[in-house]
Structures are given as C-alpha cells and as structure tokens.
Amino acid sequence: MKSNRLPNLVRWLLILGITFLALQHFLMRQPLNVPISVIEQSIASGSVERLRFHPESLYVEAFIKPSDKNSKGGTLVQARAVSPQHLDEIRRRAEAKGIMYGTANPPNPFWASMFSMVLYISIFCGIWYFIAMRQGGKSGGRGMFNFGDSPAKRFQPGLRPKKTFADVAGCDEAKEELKEIVDFLQNPGDFMRLGSRIPKGVLLVGDPGTGKTLLAQAVAGEASVSFLSANGSEFVEMFVGVGASRIRSLFEEAKKIAPCIVFIDEIDAIGKKRGVAVGGGHDEREHALNQLLGELDGFVGNNKIVVIAATNRVDVLDEALIRPGRFDRQVYVPVPDVAGRKAILEVHVKNVKLAPAVDLEIVAKDTAGMVGADLQNVVNEATLFATRKKKSAVEQSDFSEAVDKVTMGAERKSMRLSEKEKKLTAYHEAGHALVALLTKDANPLHKITIIPRGQALGYTKQLPPDNHCTTKEELFARVKVAVGGRAAEELVFNTVTTGAYSDFLNATFVLRRMVYEFGMSENAGLVVHKEKTDFFGHPSGVDASQKTKELLEKEVNDKLNEIYKQVKKLLEEHRVKLDLLAALLLEKETVTADEVRKTLSLPAIQ
Ligand code: ADP
Numbered sequence: 001m002k003s004n005r006l007p008n009l010v011r012w013l014l015i016l017g018i019t020f021l022a023l024q025h026f027l028m029r030q031p032l033n034v035p036i037s038v039i040e041q042s043i044a045s046g047s048v049e050r051l052r053f054h055p056e057s058l059y060v061e062a063f064i065k066p067s068d069k070n071s072k073g074g075t076l077v078q079a080r081a082v083s084p085q086h087l088d089e090i091r092r093r094a095e096a097k098g099i100m101y102g103t104a105n106p107p108n109p110f111w112a113s114m115f116s117m118v119l120y121i122s123i124f125c126g127i128w129y130f131i132a133m134r135q136g137g138k139s140g141g142r143g144m145f146n147f148g149d150s151p152a153k154r155f156q157p158g159l160r161p162k163k164t165f166a167d168v169a170g171c172d173e174a175k176e177e178l179k180e181i182v183d184f185l186q187n188p189g190d191f192m193r194l195g196s197r198i199p200k201g202v203l204l205v206g207d208p209g210t211g212k213t214l215l216a217q218a219v220a221g222e223a224s225v226s227f228l229s230a231n232g233s234e235f236v237e238m239f240v241g242v243g244a245s246r247i248r249s250l251f252e253e254a255k256k257i258a259p260c261i262v263f264i265d266e267i268d269a270i271g272k273k274r275g276v277a278v279g280g281g282h283d284e285r286e287h288a289l290n291q292l293l294g295e296l297d298g299f300v301g302n303n304k305i306v307v308i309a310a311t312n313r314v315d316v317l318d319e320a321l322i323r324p325g326r327f328d329r330q331v332y333v334p335v336p337d338v339a340g341r342k343a344i345l346e347v348h349v350k351n352v353k354l355a356p357a358v359d360l361e362i363v364a365k366d367t368a369g370m371v372g373a374d375l376q377n378v379v380n381e382a383t384l385f386a387t388r389k390k391k392s393a394v395e396q397s398d399f400s401e402a403v404d405k406v407t408m409g410a411e412r413k414s415m416r417l418s419e420k421e422k423k424l425t426a427y428h429e430a431g432h433a434l435v436a437l438l439t440k441d442a443n444p445l446h447k448i449t450i451i452p453r454g455q456a457l458g459y460t461k462q463l464p465p466d467n468h469c470t471t472k473e474e475l476f477a478r479v480k481v482a483v484g485g486r487a488a489e490e491l492v493f494n495t496v497t498t499g500a501y502s503d504f505l506n507a508t509f510v511l512r513r514m515v516y517e518f519g520m521s522e523n524a525g526l527v528v529h530k531e532k533t534d535f536f537g538h539p540s541g542v543d544a545s546q547k548t549k550e551l552l553e554k555e556v557n558d559k560l561n562e563i564y565k566q567v568k569k570l571l572e573e574h575r576v577k578l579d580l581l582a583a584l585l586l587e588k589e590t591v592t593a594d595e596v597r598k599t600l601s602l603p604a605i606q
C-alpha cells in the first residue's frame with residue numbers, strides 16, 4: 001500500500017467540511033428576497049430586530065423575529081427600496097420605532113452567491129484532483145472525471161506478444177502446466193466437448209524476476225491471443241470505488257478483445273486477506289477484491305478469457321481468491337537450478353557474439369541463487385565489458401566480471417586502501433578461503449579478491465552445490481567459513497575490525513535457523529520456534545516462553561563461540577598456509593581456486 005494515501009477519516013472530513021461550508025454560504029448567509037412592503041409592514045408591527053441599509057444599491061436587509069416571542073431564530077430578508085427617498089423614509093420609521101440599524105455590505109445577489117459557491121466547488125475539485133494525480137502519478141494525465149478508466153488501456157490492447165515458450169527457460173514444469181491454457185485458448189470447443197473444467201484463473205507463484213510476466217506473455221504468444229496487463233496496485237486507489245471500476249473496465253476491455261489473457265501482476269496488492277489491513281485504502285481494496293471476484297465468477301465458458309495473476313506471497317492471499325473456480329490453479333515458478341540457469345543464459349546470449357571458448361556451464365555454476373532477470377543482467381553487463389574493451393566477441397572473463405558486478409556492485413577503483421587495510425583485508429579473506437579449503441563439508445572455493453566492490457573490501461566466493469536440502473555438517477561448515485575472516489584477523493594482528501560484521505550476521509542467521517527451526521541442536525530439541533510476524537509483516541519475536549527463548553539464545557551463542565575457537569585453532573595450525581595465501585592475495589589481488597591450490601600445494605579438485 002502506498003504511504004501517501006490519506007486515511008479514510010481525513011478524506012471524509014475534508015469532503016464533509018467543504019460541502020458544509022458551501023451549503024452554509026449558499027443557504028444560510030443568503031438573505032431571502034422579499035417585496036419591500038414586507039419589510040415596511042414588519043417595521044410597523046415591531047417584528048424587525050435590526051436593519052441594514054446599502055444606500056448605493058438601495059437595498060435594505062432586515063432581520064425579522066418570529067411572531068412567537070418565545071421561539072428563537074428569525075429570518076434574514078432583503079428588498080430594494082423604490083428610490084433614495086424611499087430608503088430614507090424607511091430609515092426614519094425604523095429610528096422612530098427604536099430599531100437598530102447600520103450600513104450593509106453590498107447586497108449579495110443570487111449570481112454573486114452562485115459565484116462563490118462555484119469557487120468553493122472548484123477549490124474542492126482542485127484539491128481532489130491534486131491528490132488523485134499524486135496517487136495515480138504513474139499513469140500520467142488521468143483526470144478526475146475518468147478515474148475509472150481501465151489502466152489496461154495503456155498496455156496496447158490487441159497486441160499479441162511475440163514471446164513464446166522458447167523464450168522462457170529453466171521452468172519446464174510451469175510451462176507444462178500452462179500448455180493446457182494454451183490448448184484451451186486455441187480450441188475451446190474441444191475443451192468443452194470433453195467436459196473439462198474451463199480454466200479461469202491461474203496464479204503464478206514465484207520470486208521477483210523468475211519470469212512470471214514472461215510466462216504469461218508466452219502463453220498469449222503461443223495461443224496467439226491478445227494480452228492485457230495491469231498491476232494490482234493500480235486497483236488500490238484513494239477513492240472508494242475507483243479501483244473496482246477500473247477492474248470493471250479492465251474486464252470490459254477484455255471481453256471486447258477476447259480471446260485474450262488478462263495478466264494482473266502483484267495481485268497481493270488487492271488480494272490480501274480481508275480485514276487484515278489497518279488504515280486507509282482498506283475498504284477500497286475490499287471493493288476492488290469483491291469486484292475482481294465478481295468478474296471471475298461472472299465468466300461463462302465461451303468468454304475465452306483467462307486471467308493469469310502473479311505473486312510472490314501466496315500465503316497472504318484471501319482464501320476467496322484461491323477457491324475453486326477462481327485462481328484455483330497455482331503454478332510455481334522456481335528460482336532456477338544450475339541447469340535452468342544455463343538454459344536461461346542460452347536464451348539471452350542468442351543475439352550475443354560469443355568467443356568460441358566461452359563455457360556457459362561455468363557461468364551457470366557461478367550464478368547460484370540468481371533468477372532470470374539477474375541472468376539477463378549478467379549477459380548484458382558481459383556484453384558491455386567486452387564492448388568497452390573493444391573486443392570482437394564476449395569472452396569468459398567478461399562473464400566473470402559481469403557476475404561480480406551483478407552480485408557485489410561495481411568495482412570501486414577510486415577507493416584507495418592503506419597498506420595496513422589491504423593487509424588486514426588480505427588476511428581476512430585468506431582466513432575465509434583457508435577454512436573453506438580445510439573444512440570437509442564446505443562449498444568448494446571459487447575465487448578470492450581484495451578489490452573493493454560495492455560495500456565490501458574483499459570477497460571470497462565459494463561455489464554452492466545445487467542441492468535441495470542441506471546437511472547439518474554443511475551448515476556448520478558455512479558458519480566456520482563465515483567466522484574464518486575474523487579469526488584470521490585476530491590471530492595475525494591480535495585485533496579485530498568492524499569488517500566482519502556481515503560475516504557474523506550470516507553466521508548468526510545460519511546458526512539461529514539450525515537451533516530454532518531445523519532441530520539441529522541437542523540442547524534445544526526438535527520443536528520449531530519460528531519467528532512470528534505481526535499485522536504489518538514485521539518480525540514480532542519467537543513463539544516460545546521466556547525460559548525457552550533464553551535457552552535457545554544461549555545455545556546459539558555457545559555454538560558460535562565454540563565454532564569461533566575451533567576455527568581460530570585450525571588457522572593457527574595452518575599459519576604457514578595462511579601467510580602464503582595472504583601474500584598471494586596482496587600480490588595479485590584476485591586469485592582463482594586453482595592458483596590457490598597450486599600455491600598451497602594442495603591437490604586440485606576433479
Ligand atoms: P517476474 O514477472 O517474475 O518478476 P519477469 O517476467 O518480469 O519476472 O522477468 C524479467 C525479465 O527477466 C524477463 O523479461 C526476461 O528477460 C528475464 N527472465 C526472467 N525469467 C526468465 C526465464 N525463466 N527465462 C528467460 N528469461 C527470463
């Protein structure tokens with residue numbers, strides 16, 4: 001939810017206040033026009049409380065008391081005297097009766113009061129418009145009179161995406177499941193003849209950048225139907241009903257251009273569980289959600305519209321959305337494994353000139369944890385590196401530079417480390433690397449650098465294995481490698497630096513999960529103590545008694561200290577290797593695992 005949304009209460013107070021002002025101005029302050037004789041009679045009967053004269057326009061304003069003396073209030077009336085003499089005559093009679101009088105502002109003729117009312121309304125509309133523009137800033141010149149305009153219009157309706165399944169790699173199962181949608185869109189008749197249930201909504205679930213949008217486009221491309229796309233957040237607007245009406249127009253548009261795919265990205269923006277949100281935009285979202293549910297339910301089979309929605313948080317979605325007949329099909333779009341990454345890289349290097357020696361397998365191994373969007377970025381960066389160096393083709397080294405840049409940020413060439421800092425960094429990284437080399441279950445070392453990049457002064461990279469579950473030993477090895485940097489600093493310089501902060505963060509994170517969630521500590525037992533989150537998704541502590549919490553925390557702390565001691569001892573025993581490695585780093589700044597193994601006379605792997 002956007003934070004600049006005014007809370008509902010403020011919104012309604014604003015509207016009410018301005019309406020009240022305008023009404024008051026128009027109805028209350030405007031004197032009633034009466035014939036002048038009415039005022040004259042009222043003066044004679046003594047029912048006028050006060051009078052005001054406006055000699056230039058000859059207007060008389062009178063406040064007439066009600067005939068019942070006990071009731072409060074009265075009526076403000078105005079009339080025009082026939083001539084200045086007439087006005088004088090009235091004043092004299094009033095004086096004789098002892099009625100208060102004075103001069104009046106120019107009378108408020110009807111048009112003047114209309115004018116001010118129009119002014120009020122324009123100011124009000126202006127404010128409304130201003131807020132609406134700020135809210136819908138993304139969409140440009142959307143005015144107040146077309147709030148309900150379908151955002152999908154901006155996505156070139158009728159356009160058939162050129163993407164096909166061949167453009168999506170590394171998620172074969174997702175593609176397999178989506179083929180059914182393609183079949184339905186191509187041959188709805190066949191589909192219904194056999195009595196299959198018609199797919200209405202498909203939910204693509206996966207991390208950002210895994211290719212959900214791409215998949216939806218590919219479905220449209222494969223079936224050669226149109227593609228309408230919108231983002232969930234576009235349906236959550238400040239004004240109740242706007243989002244709902246946008247959804248309505250989105251589906252109207254869809255019906256016009258069917259067969260088509262309607263793609264709603266980030267559906268969680270509207271599809272969050274109802275009654276959970278606090279503050280503004282809440283009932284608005286409910287409206288939008290109800291409208292969406294209504295549209296989905298209203299589909300009849302021959303509409304030939306399939307709605308594909310994407311989210312990375314299926315757990316927060318309202319159950320009503322994932323009920324049968326709505327988004328009842330969930331297709332999981334995974335973070336790619338090594339084979340998937342290689343396939344994605346192959347898709348993206350199609351139009352890139354590669355040197356014959358380039359092995360994408362290595363790049364794939366080098367990019368564990370990256371999703372399709374990152375890999376596309378890597379290819380792009382590699383091409384840029386090669387271009388800058390005026391190469392005729394992209395080489396392997398360009399890829400490894402690109403991977404470093406995408407993971408760690410650009411090299412900070414301008415950053416000059418002092419000799420001492422450089423030495424500290426060299427030992428720190430050598431510590432990580434040596435522990436990785438000497439620990440049985442650690443991930444294999446890949447490369448070490450002491451060239452500052454992004455936030456880091458140096459970096460030791462290991463190749464993670466592409467397995468789906470991790471053993472206790474592997475996790476402990478991770479913690480050992482993480483604390484290796486600090487252990488080396490302490491061992492060699494007898495001091496410690498702030499540089500190990502993120503290492504300890506990592507180590508603590510891994511250890512905590514081992515103790516709290518994976519049941520990998522004898523003392524803490526097997527019960528899962530997961531971190532809870534509150535209303536807003538902020539962590540709100542662990543679900544356990546105070547005593548248990550203390551036990552768990554102590555367990556993490558003890559383990560970390562124990563491991564740190566072990567690692568320091570290990571490095572002490574291999575001090576010669578540590579010195580050699582640090583010296584190598586100081587000399588070369590970036591070294592590969594092979595060079596390290598050669599220098600330390602360790603057997604090469606494989
Ligand atoms: P999401 O919608 O899941 O956030 P996108 O579909 O917008 O991800 O992906 C962004 C870009 O990353 C795509 O346009 C595509 O170029 C690339 N990409 C992502 N996943 C893949 C994939 N599986 N295969 C090929 N390219 C991909």
Ligand code: ZN
Pocket residue numbers: 428432485486499500503
């Ligand atoms: Zn470190």
